[in-house]
Amino acid sequence: MDNDLQAKDRQYLWHPYTQMHDYASRDLLCIERAEGLFLYDRAGRPYYDTISSWWCIVHGHNHPTIMAAIRSQLARLDQVLLAGVTHEPAILLAEKLVQLTPPPLTKVFYSDNGSTACEIAVKMSIQYWRQSGHPERTKMVALTRGYHGDTIGTMSLGGVPEFHQAFSGMLFESYRLPSPYCYRCPAGQHPASCGCECLAAYEALLAAHGHEIAALIVEPLIQAAGGMIIYPASYLARLAAMTQAHGIHLILDEVATGFGRTGTMFALEQAGVSPDFLCLSKGLTGGCLPMAATLTTEEIYQAFYGDYAAGRTFFHGHTFTGNPIAAAAALGSLRVFAEERVLAGLPDKIAHLRRCLARFADLPWVGEVRQLGLIAALELVKDKEGKTPFAAEERVGWPIYLEGLKQGIVLRPLGNVVYLWLPLSVTMEAIDEITGRMWQVAGDPANFPGVVC
């Protein structure tokens, strides 16, 4: 039976971000069911979902409140277009999202994944300037090592060449700022002496081209897919202030950081910033169904509002925009936040994770241990002193992934970075277990040949 399924997988399926050749003679992990913190394979073996199924699971799998919300919605309305039609879950969720996010965000535009949430913000910004008397504002600014999705538009703003260089010829031009990669500081500073010197490049860009820039897009506090690069809130506050002082739209991409993962409902709270666009997805439904939202301000909304003949309409929409079942799941997830006082429970868990991570810092192949809320990352190096990275061809993450599975944890390193992206429902005991199992893998010298000790 299992052999049959694996053979059919090989015959018919093409998996995302996966070199299928790796599975020419090795079976894929085949998940049968999930509950709470665990995924179970077809033999019933549990695996801690240590990366929250690509960073989206918030309250653990199959949370009863969310499942009940979905079942109740299923009995009433499965899907309906949102163009000129509305429904209760979409309305109530929009109200809740506006209440949860800082002013002046007042309007919610739905879509169905993180890439589209960001692409919508970019399109709205460009069209806003075009119909607000500033058609010259057509350029975008993004950060090196930033990641906003895999559509052509979001790839154009991506800063992870490993993912997108094959398409470089067809991407639109945009400005890039240095990554605030403190461990490998582009300005040669150390955290203790840092005055955000890396922002000098932005100052120069604004002086030369500020007038033609429509928006800046950034992942607040952590460049996730770019290597779990965690940077100070002070950098984000300065970046936001510089952007908004030049009248440029600030797009915060909280697709990954939203909904508690960093210790606050949204990462922007830690820097006290308020964007012109806020992009949400992944954890919006608690992670169980696809949905996304782009929030924006009344001022931007008003630039699109008017008589049809004025040609101000935003011609953008996806078939499943605001799907009622997904919206009901999102309302269910927000109910869990309130009923279980989820955010209030986070500081103890975050502090415990910090304690459990400390021993990793002494390993000769761990250059840096980083943590933001329930996200933890180990940057692996060949030589701690010189911070020499492992070469991509050495593929240091692959044995770690395979060994992790043997230990019953799903570690899916990003290049040289092994990370945890824990559900908010993780317990103290589970943090002990997960970091203990990670130690069996990341603490084993056999997985790091050639390291200078």
Ligand SMILES: Cc1ncc(COP(=O)(O)O)c(C=O)c1O
């Ligand atoms: C910060 C950020 N933005 C956008 C995306 C794209 O989201 P999706 O994969 O749902 O298109 C991701 C996905 O990892 C992300 O981390």
